[in-house]
Amino acid sequence: MNIQLSAMMIMPEIIMTVLALAIVVVDLFVKRKDIVALLSLITAGVVAYATLNGSSGEAFSAMYIADGYSVFFKLVFIISLILTILISVKYIEIEEINLGEYYTLMLFATLGMMVMASAGDIISLYIGLELMALSLYTLAGFMTHNTKSNEAALKYFLLGAFASALLLYGTSLIYGITGTTNLKAIAAYLSVHGVAGNPALMFSLILFIAAFSFKIAAVPFHMWAPDVYEGAPTSVTAFMSVGPKAAGFAAMGRVFLIAFGSLQLNWAAILIPVAILTMAVGNVMALTQTNIKRMLAYSSVAHAGYALMGIIAGGSEGVAGMMNYLMIYAFMNMGAFAVVIMLNTKESKGDQITDYIGLAKSHPFASILMLIFMFSLTGIPPTAGFIGKFYIFMAVVKAGYAWFAAVAVIFSVISAYFYLRIVMLMYMMEPTAELSLSTSTGTGLALLIAALAVISIGVLPSGVISLARAAIAGF
Amino acid sequence: MNFLNMYFSPGTIDLFINIAIIVIKIAVVVGVVMLHVAYATYFERKVIGHMQVRLGPMRVGPHGILQPIADGIKLFFKEDIIPANADKPIFYIAPVIALVSALSSLAVLPFFEGFVIANINIGLLFIFAMSSLGTYGIIMAGWASNSKYSFLGGLRSSAQVISYEISMGLSLVGVMMLAGSLNLTEIVKAQESYPLGMFLFPQIIGFFVFMLSAIAETNRAPFDLPEAESELVAGYFVEYSGMRFALFFAAEYIGMIIMSSIATVCFLGGWNGPFDIPYVPFAWFLVKVYFLIFFYYWVRATLPRYRYDHLMALGWKVLIPLSLLNILITGIVKVLL
Amino acid sequence: MGGVIFGYLAGVIILLSILVITVKNPVHSVMFMLLMFFHIAGLYLTLNAEFLAAVQIIVYAGAILVLFLFVILLLNLKDELRMKRTTWSWPLGVAAAGALFIAAFLSLRSFVPGTKGVITTAVIKAETNTKVLGRILFTEYLFPFEVVSLVLLVALIGAIVLAKKRQRS
Numbered sequence: 012m013n014i015q016l017s018a019m020m021i022m023p024e025i026i027m028t029v030l031a032l033a034i035v036v037v038d039l040f041v042k043r044k045d046i047v048a049l050l051s052l053i054t055a056g057v058v059a060y061a062t063l064n065g066s067s068g069e070a071f072s073a074m075y076i077a078d079g080y081s082v083f084f085k086l087v088f089i090i091s092l093i094l095t096i097l098i099s100v101k102y103i104e105i106e107e108i109n110l111g112e113y114y115t116l117m118l119f120a121t122l123g124m125m126v127m128a129s130a131g132d133i134i135s136l137y138i139g140l141e142l143m144a145l146s147l148y149t150l151a152g153f154m155t156h157n158t159k160s161n162e163a164a165l166k167y168f169l170l171g172a173f174a175s176a177l178l179l180y181g182t183s184l185i186y187g188i189t190g191t192t193n194l195k196a197i198a199a200y201l202s203v204h205g206v207a208g209n210p211a212l213m214f215s216l217i218l219f220i221a222a223f224s225f226k227i228a229a230v231p232f233h234m235w236a237p238d239v240y241e242g243a244p245t246s247v248t249a250f251m252s253v254g255p256k257a258a259g260f261a262a263m264g265r266v267f268l269i270a271f272g273s274l275q276l277n278w279a280a281i282l283i284p285v286a287i288l289t290m291a292v293g294n295v296m297a298l299t300q301t302n303i304k305r306m307l308a309y310s311s312v313a314h315a316g317y318a319l320m321g322i323i324a325g326g327s328e329g330v331a332g333m334m335n336y337l338m339i340y341a342f343m344n345m346g347a348f349a350v351v352i353m354l355n356t357k358e359s360k361g362d363q364i365t366d367y368i369g370l371a372k373s374h375p376f377a378s379i380l381m382l383i384f385m386f387s388l389t390g391i392p393p394t395a396g397f398i399g400k401f402y403i404f405m406a407v408v409k410a411g412y413a414w415f416a417a418v419a420v421i422f423s424v425i426s427a428y429f430y431l432r433i434v435m436l437m438y439m440m441e442p443t444a445e446l447s448l449s450t451s452t453g454t455g456l457a458l459l460i461a462a463l464a465v466i467s468i469g470v471l472p473s474g475v476i477s478l479a480r481a482a483i484a485g486f
Numbered sequence: 487m488n489f490l491n492m493y494f495s496p497g498t499i500d501l502f503i504n505i506a507i508i509v510i511k512i513a514v515v516v517g518v519v520m521l522h523v524a525y526a527t528y529f530e531r532k533v534i535g536h537m538q539v540r541l542g543p544m545r546v547g548p549h550g551i552l553q554p555i556a557d558g559i560k561l562f563f564k565e566d567i568i569p570a571n572a573d574k575p576i577f578y579i580a581p582v583i584a585l586v587s588a589l590s591s592l593a594v595l596p597f598f599e600g601f602v603i604a605n606i607n608i609g610l611l612f613i614f615a616m617s618s619l620g621t622y623g624i625i626m627a628g629w630a631s632n633s634k635y636s637f638l639g640g641l642r643s644s645a646q647v648i649s650y651e652i653s654m655g656l657s658l659v660g661v662m663m664l665a666g667s668l669n670l671t672e673i674v675k676a677q678e679s680y681p682l683g684m685f686l687f688p689q690i691i692g693f694f695v696f697m698l699s700a701i702a703e704t705n706r707a708p709f710d711l712p713e714a715e716s717e718l719v720a721g722y723f724v725e726y727s728g729m730r731f732a733l734f735f736a737a738e739y740i741g742m743i744i745m746s747s748i749a750t751v752c753f754l755g756g757w758n759g760p761f762d763i764p765y766v767p768f769a770w771f772l773v774k775v776y777f778l779i780f781f782y783y784w785v786r787a788t789l790p791r792y793r794y795d796h797l798m799a800l801g802w803k804v805l806i807p808l809s810l811l812n813i814l815i816t817g818i819v820k821v822l823l
Numbered sequence: 824m825g826g827v828i829f830g831y832l833a834g835v836i837i838l839l840s841i842l843v844i845t846v847k848n849p850v851h852s853v854m855f856m857l858l859m860f861f862h863i864a865g866l867y868l869t870l871n872a873e874f875l876a877a878v879q880i881i882v883y884a885g886a887i888l889v890l891f892l893f894v895i896l897l898l899n900l901k902d903e904l905r906m907k908r909t910t911w912s913w914p915l916g917v918a919a920a921g922a923l924f925i926a927a928f929l930s931l932r933s934f935v936p937g938t939k940g941v942i943t944t945a946v947i948k949a950e951t952n953t954k955v956l957g958r959i960l961f962t963e964y965l966f967p968f969e970v971v972s973l974v975l976l977v978a979l980i981g982a983i984v985l986a987k988k989r990q991r992s
Contacts, residue, residue: 122973135966135970137967142970145974145981149985156989187937188935188937189938190939191937210931214930615884618880618885622889625889625893644893645893
């Protein structure tokens with residue numbers, strides 16, 4: 012193993028680590044935390060640059076893979092990181108949690124996700140996952156004076172630890188059956204030795220599915236999501252609903268499509284009901300929510316269902332559809348959360364759906380943005396959400412699951428009710444109370460980026476599509 | 487595993503002979519060490535007595551030489567008082583844990599060339615493991631007694647022992663790196679090519695950190711806050727009496743002997759000396775251990791007790807960074823040479 | 824012989840784990856957990872992993888469990904003893920665990936071990952477990968090994984952030 016070559020390959024991770032550690036130290040001497048935010052943004056930019064210009068190949072005895080797939084996902088993580096930092100600056104000041112560690116932990120969480128996306132071995136995947144998860148547990152409980160935040164952190168921690176245990180147990184079984192934890196070696200062993208129908212292997216597969224379902228909040232392992240999303244600081248919720256979810260999908264794609272590629276029939280048989288249930292529970296439960304964070308939590312559960320369809324469809328179309336969807340989801344969900352965060356002021360929390368009544372009268376600009384994001388989350392053209400869903404459904408149809416796509420469309424229609432209810436409240440009702448927004452340059456910038464992305468991808472989808480297609484060339 | 491092989495080797499006779507040899511070795515070592523414990527107390531009272539310009543025990547036997555025997559008999563026949571609200575099972579078992587964890591470490595110590603009860607590959611780690619268990623004896627005693635003083639003593643002690651365990655473990659990493667082994671016999675042998683047959687000079691920082699941590703680990707003055715008489719009466723064993731008290735007492739002295747033995751084995755070249763002493767292969771070992779034990783008494787007689795926050799600050803902010811620095815320096819030197 | 828030892832250790836581990844969660848007094852729970860860790864260390868010994876056995880005791884028994892104990896001692900145990908240990912849903916949990924156990928039991932009967940690696944028992948015996956483990960951690964598993972250090976760092980930062988007193992304006 013050539014260590015220098017390997018070290019060159021993980022340059023994005025090394026840069027992230029070094030700069031994040033530097034920020035930990037700088038934070039000690041800097042009073043103004045927006046400077047720390049700025050430094051974190053610069054770090055994200057540098058890492059994005061290094062990721063795009065990195066070499067591809069395997070490093071560290073195939074523990075680490077740098078390919079188009081990982082680069083694409085890393086971009087999704089970095090986009091969600093940048094948008095989160097932008098919307099955090101003002102918010103954490105209002106909530107009095109503006110500590111420098113907030114940004115450091117976010118950087119480390121992103122680093123963990125990057126390791127996950129690049130994992131060529133279940134061991135490095137697991138370690139990346141833990142790095143991400145530990146940072147997020149802390150971030151979820153960052154408002155130490157708020158019992159809901161404490162509850163969120165504790166629930167997330169306990170269930171996350173449980174999921175990790177399932178993952179490790181599955182790994183141990185796979186290691187016993189195949190004698191390796193390397194994803195490609197597992198695939199090779201499984202295709203050669205024909206242990207496909209082995210119940211022990213199936214048991215391990217189920218454990219993997221359960222563990223990943225926890226991470227992406229798929230039914231029936233979604234229970235934590237609403238409570239955690241509601242209790243965690245809103246900016247952290249925004250981050251959690253995008254980055255870690257995408258990381259979960261990145262890891263899932265590698266594990267199921269590479270290591271368990273030859274067992275596609277088996278896991279698809281489990282994942283299809285999981286995906287349908289996820290869409291059903293997410294969309295139906297979202298209908299009855301009164302808290303916007305809880306509603307978006309269920310919405311994110313539902314979206315996990317749509318993205319899962321990409322993995323089930325498999326093949327380059329399915330994976331590209333899934334990646335594409337997650338990229339689009341990052342922009343639209345972050346945008347929606349940016350609006351939610353604007354409603355949070357010193358005076359009111361603004362996290363009730365009724366707070367949006369008549370918003371269009373007092374703040375037409377914020378309302379139009381919310382309208383765009385809600386349309387996109389529903390999947391109405393010409394927004395990006397439509398493109399994302401369209402390509403995923405197409406892939407599913409091509410893979411021979413036309414009925415599955417039809418079911419998903421039905422749930423999309425159901426989702427229109429609760430997304431458009433917000434729009435309806437904003438535009439069709441008279442304001443009952445004076446509402447003020449907490450605007451800042453950061454939030455404005457995040458909204459601008461997200462809105463532009465959602466519209467431009469919606470109008471000119473070819474860019475992202477071809478990017479995703481190119482990314483999976485070597486997958 | 488070596489000792490599993492030792493127990494279950496083919497041939498029943500071999501097995502019995504092996505077991506018999508081990509049992510005899512254990513009996514000899516425990517017997518000798520317990521005797522040393524008894525006389526370590528005498529030694530301590532004499533040394534401190536003379537340092538304070540008094541005579542120490544003088545009544546029982548010539549120069550009080552039989553004093554430890556008399557003390558032992560007295561403790562043995564004393565009434566065993568158990569507080570009414572104590573958690574009985576844990577109250578009973580705490581002194582046993584303390585003593586057993588202290589005695590277990592003796593199993594891997596090489597007293598002279600070829601004499602060790604269990605020559606295992608992870609000797610040093612085994613000692614860490616056992617010494618970390620000693621905490622349980624203390625903390626359980628403190629809790630089970632259901633008394634404020636014991637409780638505070640137990641809390642202080644556990645925090646102190648955990649903190650100093652880190653620096654103690656790290657201070658020995660340099661030794662492991664130089665010796666390339668965790669086996670104590672091999673660590674002694676590895677020292678033969680160094681000046682004076684010791685790791686003392688190349689590992690002087692490690693030795694310094696180890697000795698300070700060892701004093702704290704054994705709850706000895708000036709780090710004896712868990713049993714600080716002036717504030718906690720006797721700390722975690724304030725409610726113990728009779729033989730149970732004696733067990734704690736013995737555990738403390740065994741701990742001291744073991745810490746001195748580890749220092750001897752890891753830093754002072756073990757049984758090797760400047761010249762061979764015929765017929766007594768453990769002579770140098772004994773001399774070095776007794777010198778270190780004398781050092782303990784010397785420190786106790788000289789220094790006043792630390793304040794608790796100072797103690798913690800010393801452990802976390804001075805000793806741990808120092809021992810990390812030692813590892814770094816050792817690593818660099820080892821790579822460069 | 825190996826089977827008997829494994830049977831004893833595994834049985835006792837299960838028994839002790841059940842005791843840990845059913846015993847009323849948290850301090851007694853910790854004591855049972857301590858015993859359980861010893862048996863797990865014993866399990867490692869039967870697998871020629873003496874380094875792991877020692878580390879199991881040092882890290883889990885010597886450090887983590889003492890911290891548990893530390894926290895428990897600072898709680899008000901009298902309230903703890905009066906509290907109900909379980910919620911209404913415990914039969915559900917037991918049922919789920921039982922189902923999982925049966926599923927695992929039935930499926931694992933068809934377990935076929937895969938190819939053996941290069942580090943056999945003979946290699947470990949010749950080189951000692953510590954050396955073999957150290958070498959493999961610093962070569963093949965270097966990348967995850969280094970990332971683990973970041974995991975620990977994050978845990979450290981996280982603990983400090985959550986525990987530190989904050990001045991509120």
